[in-house]
Amino acid sequence: MSDTLLTVPAKPFAYQYPRPAVTVDIILFVFQQDQLRVLLIRRANDPYKGKWALPGGFVGEQENLYDAALRELKEETNVSNVYLEQLYTFGEPGRDPRARVITVAYFALLSAEEVAQQEVHGASDAGEARWWDIYDLPELAFDHQRILDYALQRLRWKLEWTALGFLLLPSEFTLSELQKVYETILNEPLDKRNFRRKILTADVLEPTGNMRAGDHRPAKLYRFSAKAIEFEQARRRFP
Amino acid sequence: MSDTLLTVPAKPFAYQYPRPAVTVDIILFVFQQDQLRVLLIRRANDPYKGKWALPGGFVGEQENLYDAALRELKEETNVSNVYLEQLYTFGEPGRDPRARVITVAYFALLSAEEVAQQEVHGASDAGEARWWDIYDLPELAFDHQRILDYALQRLRWKLEWTALGFLLLPSEFTLSELQKVYETILNEPLDKRNFRRKILTADVLEPTGNMRAGDHRPAKLYRFSAKAIEFEQARRRFP
DNA sequence: GGATAATGGTGTCAAATCTACAAGATCATC
DNA sequence: GATGATCTTGTAGATTTGACACCATTATCC
Numbered sequence: 001m002s003d004t005l006l007t008v009p010a011k012p013f014a015y016q017y018p019r020p021a022v023t024v025d026i027i028l029f030v031f032q033q034d035q036l037r038v039l040l041i042r043r044a045n046d047p048y049k050g051k052w053a054l055p056g057g058f059v060g061e062q063e064n065l066y067d068a069a070l071r072e073l074k075e076e077t078n079v080s081n082v083y084l085e086q087l088y089t090f091g092e093p094g095r096d097p098r099a100r101v102i103t104v105a106y107f108a109l110l111s112a113e114e115v116a117q118q119e120v121h122g123a124s125d126a127g128e129a130r131w132w133d134i135y136d137l138p139e140l141a142f143d144h145q146r147i148l149d150y151a152l153q154r155l156r157w158k159l160e161w162t163a164l165g166f167l168l169l170p171s172e173f174t175l176s177e178l179q180k181v182y183e184t185i186l187n188e189p190l191d192k193r194n195f196r197r198k199i200l201t202a203d204v205l206e207p208t209g210n211m212r213a214g215d216h217r218p219a220k221l222y223r224f225s226a227k228a229i230e231f232e233q234a235r236r237r238f239p
Numbered sequence: 240m241s242d243t244l245l246t247v248p249a250k251p252f253a254y255q256y257p258r259p260a261v262t263v264d265i266i267l268f269v270f271q272q273d274q275l276r277v278l279l280i281r282r283a284n285d286p287y288k289g290k291w292a293l294p295g296g297f298v299g300e301q302e303n304l305y306d307a308a309l310r311e312l313k314e315e316t317n318v319s320n321v322y323l324e325q326l327y328t329f330g331e332p333g334r335d336p337r338a339r340v341i342t343v344a345y346f347a348l349l350s351a352e353e354v355a356q357q358e359v360h361g362a363s364d365a366g367e368a369r370w371w372d373i374y375d376l377p378e379l380a381f382d383h384q385r386i387l388d389y390a391l392q393r394l395r396w397k398l399e400w401t402a403l404g405f406l407l408l409p410s411e412f413t414l415s416e417l418q419k420v421y422e423t424i425l426n427e428p429l430d431k432r433n434f435r436r437k438i439l440t441a442d443v444l445e446p447t448g449n450m451r452a453g454d455h456r457p458a459k460l461y462r463f464s465a466k467a468i469e470f471e472q473a474r475r476r477f478p
Numbered sequence: 479g480g481a482t483a484a485t486g487g488t489g490t491c492a493a494a495t496c497t498a499c500a501a502g503a504t505c506a507t508c
Numbered sequence: 509g510a511t512g513a514t515c516t517t518g519t520a521g522a523t524t525t526g527a528c529a530c531c532a533t534t535a536t537c538c
Contacts, residue, residue: 019258020298022330022341059259061339065330089328089343091261091304100300102261102341104328176515193517194497201495216514217504415486432488433526440524455485456533480538487532496523503516508509 020091020100024069025056025144027087027151028079028108030115030131031168036184037131038148039077040140047097048141054148055129056103069106077129079118083109083167087151095143107151109167135187159185163204166224174212174219175199259330259339263308264295264383266326266390267318267347269354269370270407275423276370277387278316279379286336287380291371293387295342308345316368318357322348322406326390334382346390348406374426398424402443405463413451413458414438 028039040052055076059068066084073079084106091102132138134152137145158164165181166173179195199205206225211218267278279291294315298307305323312318323345330341371377373391376384397403404420405412418434438444445464450457 020261020300022259022261059330059341061259062332064332065328065341086328088325089304091298091343093301093303102298102304102343104330104341174515191498192515193499196516197496213505214514215506216512217506217516219515413486430527431486432528435487436525452534453485454535455483456487456535458486482537483535485532485534488530490528492526494523494525497521499519501517503514505514506512508511 020102021096022059023056023101023103024059024065024072024106025054025103025147026069026073026084026106026108027054027148028073028077028082028110029134029151029155029168030110031112031181031184032115032131034180034184036134036168036181038134038137039079039129040132040138041076042128042130043141051141052132052138053141054105054144059104065104066106069104069108073108079110079114081110081114081118083164087154088147090143090147092143103147105147105151107154109164111167111170113170156186163202163224172208172210172212172221172223174221176219178222259341260335261298262295262340262342263298263304263311263345264293264342264386265308265312265323265345265347266293266387267312267316267321267349268373268390268394268407269349270351270420270423271354271370273419273423275373275407275420277373277376278318278368279371279377280315281367281369282380290380291377291383292380293344293383294368298343304343305345308343308347312347318349318353320349320353320357322403326393327386329382329386331382342386344386344390346393348403350406350409352409395425402441402463411447411449411451411460411462413460415458417461 026039030037030039039055041055043049043051043053055072057068057072057076059065060071063071065086069084070080070082073082085108087105087107089102089104093100095101095103134148137148139145140148159182165178165185168181169177175196176192178199179190179192182195183190204224205222208221208223210221212221265278269276269278278294280294282288282290282292294311296307296311296315298304299310302310304325308323309319309321312321324347326344326346328341328343332339334340334342376387378384379387398421404417404424407420408416414435415431417438418429418431421434422429443463444461447460447462449460451460
C-alpha cells in the first residue's frame with residue numbers, strides 16, 4: 001500500500017497547518033451478572049489485528065464530538081440510549097502507528113434494561129464485539145488499556161461523589177442490587193447498614209411501592225428521583 | 240479571498256477522513272493584587288478582530304497536547320513554569336467561523352513569584368496581552384467565555400477538594416494570604432478559625448520558620464509540603 | 479511612652495456525622 | 509414447623525463540623 005495524495009479544500013486565514021485525525025473512543029460500561037463489564041471490539045485489520053479495542057471512530061466534518069460518540073456506538077455496537085460524558089483527550093504522537101490521531105474519549109453507562117433489550121453482539125462492521133469483565137481483560141490495542149484505566153478511575157470517583165450508580169441498573173432496583181454495583185466497581189465490600197443509611201439520607205431514592213419477588217424475603221424496589229441525575233454532592237468543604 | 244487547494248500526503252488505511260484543525264487554548268490564572276486574573280490576548284485579525292481571546296494555537300504535527308499548550312503559552316505570552324492540566328475538549332462545529340476547529344482547553348496556574356519574574360505583557364506576536372480580573376471581563380471571542388466559565392468551575396472545585404491554592408502564591412505565604420486566595424476564587428468570605436483548622440489538619444502545610452514582616456503583627460510563613468501537590472482529598476465516601 | 483489601628487492568632491461547645499457492630503423479620507423449601 | 513437465605517433495622521462512642529469572640533503583636537501617631 002503506497003501513499004497517495006489527498007486533496008482537501010484549504011480555507012483562508014491561518015489554517016494551512018498539519019491536521020491530525022480526530023476520533024472518539026467510547027468506554028461503555030454495563031453491570032451484568034454481578035460483573036462490571038466493558039464493551040470491546042476485536043480488530044479485523046492491522047495494526048493490532050486480532051487484538052481487542054475500544055469502539056470508536058472518526059469525527060464527522062460537521063459533527064459534535066458527543067454526537068460522534070453516540071453514532072459510533074450505534075454503528076459499531078448497535079447500542080443507543082446511553083449516558084455519555086466526555087472523559088479525556090489523548091493525543092500523544094505515536095499512539096497510532098499509522099498517523100497522528102487525537103482521540104477524545106467518552107465514558108458511557110448502559111442500564112441493565114437496555115443491555116437486555118439491545119442486540120449488542122455481532123452488530124458491528126468492525127468485527128466481533130463482546131463484553132469483558134473489567135477485572136479479566138484481554139490485551140488491548142493502542143493505548144486503550146490506559147484509557148480504560150482512566151475511565152475506571154473516573155467511574156469510581158463519580159460513584160462515590162455523585163449518584164450515577166443507578167444508571168447501570170434497571171429503572172427499579174433493590175438496595176442490595178445497588179450495593180452490589182458499588183462493591184463491584186469499588187472492588188471492595190461495604191457495610192450494608194452504613195451503605196443504606198448513606199444512600200437513603202442522600203435523598204436521591206424513592207420507593208416505588210413494588211417488591212422484588214425471589215427465593216427468599218422480597219425486597220423493596222426503589223427508583224432514583226429525577227434530581228439525582230448528575231447530582232453532585234453539594235457538600236461544601238469551606239462552608 | 241477564495242479557497243485554494245492544499246495537498247496533504249494521505250496515509251494508507253482508513254485515514255482519508257475529514258481532518259479538523261486541532262488547537263490548544265490555555266486559561267491561565269494568576270492571583271494578583273487580591274484579584275483572580277486571567278490572561279487574555281487581543282485579536283489582531285478577523286474574525287473577532289479587536290476582541291479578547293484565550294491564548295492558544297495549533298498543535299504541532301509531532302507534539303504532545305501538553306507540550307503544545309506549554310509552547311503556545313511561551314510563544315504568545317512569554318510565560319513558562321506553570322501548572323498545566325487538561326480541562327475539556329470543545330468541538331462544536333461552527334465555534335470557529337472559518338473552519339472546523341477542535342480545541343483542547345488547558346487550565347493553568349502561575350505562581351505570584353513567576354508573575355513578578357516574567358515579562359508577560361506585550362510579549363506576543365498575536366497582539367496585546369493583559370491580565371483581566373475574572374469578575375470584570377471584556378467580551379470574548381469565539382466560545383471563550385464558555386471555556387473560561389468551565390475553567391473557573393474546575394478551579395473552584397479543585398480548590399475545595401485538592402490543595403492547589405498554593406500554586407497561585409509565592410513559595411512562602413501566610414495563612415491570611417492563602418485564605419484570601421480561597422475567598423477570592425470561591426467569591427465568598429470564609430471563617431478564619433475554621434479555615435485555618437481545615438488547612439492545618441489537612442496536613443499539607445509546614446511552617447518555614449520565617450515571618451512575613453509588615454505594618455502590623457508579623458505572620459508565620461508556610462510552604463506546602465511536597466506531597467500536597469495534586470493531593471486529592473483521600474476521604475472516602477464509602478469507607 | 480501610652481493610646482490606637484490593623485492584622486495575626488487561638489478555643490470551645492453543641493450538633494451532626496461517622497464507624498463499627500448484631501439481631502430479628504420474612505419468604506420459600508423441605 | 510424447622511431450615512436456609514435474604515431483607516431490614518438501631519445504637520453507642522468517636523470524630524468532625526459549624527458557629528462564634530477575644531487576646532496578641534506590631535507600627536504609628538500623638
